[in-house]
Amino acid sequence: MDITDFYETFFEEAEELLADMERHLLEIDLEAPDAEQLNAIFRAAHSIKGGAGTFGFDVLQKTTHLFENLLDHTRRGELTLRRDIVDTFLETKDMLHDQLDAYRNEEVPDQEAFARICQTLQQLALEEIGQELEAAGGTPPAEPVAAKPEPESTPSADGEPAASASGEQTLTVALLNVGEKDRGLLVEELEQLGTVQEQHGDEARYEVTLQTAIGGEDIEAVMCFIVEPEQLQVTPAAPASAAQGAEAPAASVPDAPQGSQPAGADEEPPKKAAAPQEGAKADGGKAADAKKEGGKPKAKKAKAGGESSSIRVSVDKVDQIINLVGELIITQSMLDQTVSELDGVTHGGLLNGMSLLQRNARDLQEAVMSVRMVPMDYVFSRYPRLVRDLAGKLDKDVELVTEGESTELDKSLTERIIDPLTHLVRNSLDHGIEDPETREAAGKPRTGRLTLSAQHQGGNILIEVIDDGAGLDRDKLLAKARESGLAVSDTMSDDEVWQLIFAPGFSTAKEVSDVSGRGVGMDVVKRNIQGMGGHVEIMSRKGQGTTTRIVLPLTLAILDGMSIKVGSEVFILPLSTVLESLQPSREDLYAMAGDDVVLKVRDEYLPVVAVHSALDVAGAKTELNETIAVIVQGEGRRYALLVDDLIGQQQVVVKNLETNYRKVPGVSAATILGDGSVALILDIADLHRLNRAKKEARRPQRATTDHSTLFRKEGEPS
Known part of the structure; x- marks a missing residue:
């Protein structure tokens, strides 16, 4: 297994941890800091430090190590929070984000900024708690939590701490409910973190004895990027002599005099290796609970092979699926239009099938669209x-x-x-x-x-x-x-x-x-x-x-639209911009300066935009009593669009016109209709600007017919 396979997972989860850290820092009450929030901030820094150390991101590891030490003094009550201290913590979070981006882009983090933030954290520690922070060396020390004794406290055969002079220690890494294939890959990963001395067990609990210079907490932080947290337990390993000594009393039980056996002979013998169990970290309590439940983890139902309830998918892949579903909807619309012309009695089964296809296609479209919603x-x-x-x-x-x-x-x-x-x-x-x-x-x-x-x-x-x-x-x-x-x-x-x-x-x-x-x-x-x-x-x-x-x-991929017809052309108006439609009368139209015309609608004067004139559509209706005025809204203003007919409401798949052709004034996008023809989706505000620009261009060389004579001036009798 190549450890670089997990880089992107580490980067994404580290980003989430930094976002959580910032949120807690902004929400924290300076007068009475919440212990849970302080612990959450500390855990975020600690997890990032563990991953950075394993992946070889030294600058990120050293920065988080200093930050983690200062956060530990804070949660212990040795450092009293103030606004300026929170500002420093937020500045450190920003620096961690910059370093993370540098490693993501395969660049070297800014060394000057790194030195500056380290100096700031050290100075803050000296001023507030009167001691210098421990700098991160090659081996970051284990997390100093009072409820979790240090691995060095586990006795060896001669009574000395299990950790060697080089800082190495022996740990037992238990993999719970991990399939054989994934288990082999995880063991290979552990071999990169230290020396595997022994491994045994079954799928329910597979134990690996590891000699390593990396702390147990850091191993957990790294491995949790690969397996679920409840599938991993890291505890100090039991020394061989201690284990043998603990087994001696159990072996002598059968030789004891029968009279000395207490009442209740069915009672279980003394538990073996009690000392190492007491020396285990607090999370080791999960192991005891698991044994009581027959070797099954107590917290959650096992997920074979480390299967997760969610997956990370590239946005490009989601977009590709959405485009394909859009094409499916267009094809379904074409089939629906063709089938609608068939006789319902003769082709009843086909019509019912098309109705079912339409419903399923819409449901699929909504489901796929929801994937991209956040x-x-x-x-x-x-x-x-x-x-x-x-x-x-x-x-x-x-x-x-x-x-x-x-x-x-x-x-x-x-x-x-x-x-x-x-x-x-x-x-x-x-x-x-x-x-x-x-x-x-x-x-x-x-x-x-x-x-x-x-x-x-x-x-x-x-x-x-x-x-x-x-x-x-x-x-x-x-x-x-x-x-x-x-x-x-x-x-x-x-x-x-x-x-x-x-x-x-x-x-x-x-x-x-x-x-x-x-x-x-x-x-x-x-x-x-x-x-x-x-x-x-x-x-x-x-x-x-x-x-x-x-x-x-809500989305730029699907649009609820109103189909309109101008001449032989079909256009789409976004339904959200359509307010109403009406038959205009000559008495409600007024000529303004130049060629401008307004329509009076309930005491409001709306600029009139003749779509056929703005878009140069031939064969359109020009008689007022034959046109329809569609009242629309764009950029906070209302307009009256003159069109030939209203076809109806329909949902359309939006196609980017600039990508496939070029920018067209007055048009925002395009779509494909059920008959396979292309319809343009109109941009209301831009259409009005286009209409005004064309009028301005025509003014020096005015047409022989002055349309303003068709409308009465305001104040004239009708």
């Missing part, structure tokens, strides 16, 4: 540290609250939502939440509240960033917009004014800092969200706070 906690867990550090830099007191962490989103979207969400969180902390003195003067609690929430709504997920800060100032935003040369007016609605903060280069910061002021963050947010097929909405009340809402599709 909870929003994957995203939200990154922000407690960000909020803590940034609030400290800005001298603000901020409480972070997360809601809906179990809400699931496509993994491909969770990776892309992190950067936009980070910009919004930083923006709320910098511009939204006031400093404690200002909040107190305004009658608010000194501690600001920032809430991250996620929830499902139909086929979308709503992610909200809510702060109870100062809110947006309409007059200030308008003044800044005019100063920046943006076209604004006092008659703009609040929603339109709030959208100004997404303009490129727009910023209300008085000076540029490393937090804000360059006017690029919010612009990036909007572009990234649009690239994921979503949009951003802002709600704000001055003095009370701001809510920024991100609306995203």
Whole structure:
């Protein structure tokens, strides 16, 4: 067995341990630290140290060893936690993460940073506990836990400790319920950690006597990357002379006088090798329990061959399965369309079979899609540290609250939502939440509240960033917009004014800092969200706070759409953008400056976009009484799309148009319909921009027919 086979497993699990460590450090109560949290932080560092030592990651091992020593003083109560000490621990965690990345990329960790963090930890130990930390040498010492006696305390034949002068010791490694094939591989792995002196047993319990310079805890930490923890027990080995001495009384029992036998002759003889059992570590109690249960482990039902209840699968493999399922859905739609034209009486069995195929295909599609769904906690867990550090830099007191962490989103979207969400969180902390003195003067609690929430709504997920800060100032935003040369007016609605903060280069910061002021963050947010097929909405009340809402599709692979027809072409509108449809009347259409036309819908004037004009579709209907107006929403604004017909609602498989062809204005993606034809999926906001651009291009050379004469001016009699 090549030990490098386990590198990736170690890297992934070490990442998880570091994430748990950071979470505990951020949650810990400095006034009354929870012992379980301190132990969890210590165990995380200890497990990483054990794996790093075995895999030969020396810098990572030495750093975690120093960190582990300091954490041990903390959990023993010898080091009192303060905010600056927690900051140092978090800095150390970051350094461990950097070292882990270096080894993952087959690079040498930064030696200067390593020396700096070691000096910081040593200095902290000298200042707080008055002693220097033990540096990690070639052999890290065993974990100093009071309830677990050191292996050196086990007596040898002559009464000396079992550990040799070279630091080696003899351990018994018990493999519980491990199949023969896997057992052989594990024994080979143990041979790389020391010298195997003896091995015997069966599948239920196979014992390997190992002479090694590596501590038992470290062996457990490494082997747990290969087998389940409950399938492994490491205890100090019983010395041969001690075992023989313990057997002597048992051998003399039959020769004892019958009269000296106590009542109850059926009682079991004295237990052998009692001393080594007492010298075993605390986990050795599991072995005793196992013997009482007939050699079976007590904690869990055995899993043959180290089988795990979960597996790690590459995202690329999942994506490939999703693509294949998408192709299956398209093929099923084609068959369904063909079969629907057959006679139901003559081909009843075929129609029933197709109905069953459709249902099974949809169920398969949902099951496969759920594999790539991950909870929003994957995203939200990154922000407690960000909020803590940034609030400290800005001298603000901020409480972070997360809601809906179990809400699931496509993994491909969770990776892309992190950067936009980070910009919004930083923006709320910098511009939204006031400093404690200002909040107190305004009658608010000194501690600001920032809430991250996620929830499902139909086929979308709503992610909200809510702060109870100062809110947006309409007059200030308008003044800044005019100063920046943006076209604004006092008659703009609040929603339109709030959208100004997404303009490129727009910023209300008085000076540029490393937090804000360059006017690029919010612009990036909007572009990234649009690239994921979503949009951003802002709600704000001055003095009370701001809510920024991100609306995203649950997945980019499947889309619920509305099929529309323009001329002979079929297009797809995302169903989440469709609000209603109606038959427009000439009395509700008004000509604006230039070629712009608006449609009045319940006292609201909506820009009209003729799809055939924007996309140059020939043969489309142009008479108003023949068209249908579909009211849609994009980027927080509503539009009226003029189309020929509504075909119906259907679920479609999204195909990336840029990958297979090129970027097409007004179009976000494409799909394959049941008849095998390609239909374009429209981008509402981009379609409106395309329509305006074409009108601007036509204005210098106006057409002979002025369509504005077809509509009445507002105020004219109908």
